[in-house]
Amino acid sequence: xxxxxxxxxxxxxxxxxxxxxxxxxxxxxxxxxxxxxxxxxxxxxxxxxxxxxxxxxxxxxxxxxxxxxxxxxxxxxxxxxxxxxxxxxxxxxxxxxx
Ligand SMILES: [Zn+2]
Numbered sequence: 001x002x003x004x005x006x007x008x009x010x011x012x013x014x015x016x017x018x019x020x021x022x023x024x025x026x027x028x029x030x031x032x033x034x035x036x037x038x039x040x041x042x043x044x045x046x047x048x049x050x051x052x053x054x055x056x057x058x059x060x061x062x063x064x065x066x067x068x069x070x071x072x073x074x075x076x077x078x079x080x081x082x083x084x085x086x087x088x089x090x091x092x093x094x095x096x097x098x
Contacts, residue, residue, distance in 0.1 A: 015050050015066045016057035026051040027058065027090075029083060031071040037079050039086035048072065055087055 012026045013019070030040040032047040040049065050070035052058045061067050062080050075083075 012051040014053040014057050014061075015070045016052055016061040016064070019053050021053065026053050027055075027087060029058075029067060029071065031073055035073065037067075037071060037073060037075055037083065039083050039090065041086075041090045055084070058084065058087060 011020050011022055012028075014021075014026060028040040028043045028045075028049045028051055029037065030045045030047045030049045031037045032045065038045075043049075048071055050061075050067055052061055058067075061070075062075075062084070067080075068075050
């Protein structure tokens with residue numbers, strides 16, 4: 001009963017720790033058709049996507065160069081800094097005040 005991949009549930013995998021999630025809990029990073037890599041808070045931007053489950057995993061994936069591989073591109077330090085900034089803005093909004 002396991003011959004086909006379920007089409008309805010999209011399984012996302014964190015590129016850093018390998019955790020999977022079908023919900024929208026994972027953070028998406030997308031390489032647009034123009035080759036611009038950015039954080040995708042909507043999770044729906046066109047292009048090739050990679051997922052991480054947290055800012056920590058983004059940092060780990062960044063360190064290990066896993067985002068380059070997942071997105072099949074070469075990310076520069078500036079790109080990575082920008083994405084990290086975009087991500088922290090978004091995640092801090094979710095977390096709210098301490
Ligand atoms: Zn993770």
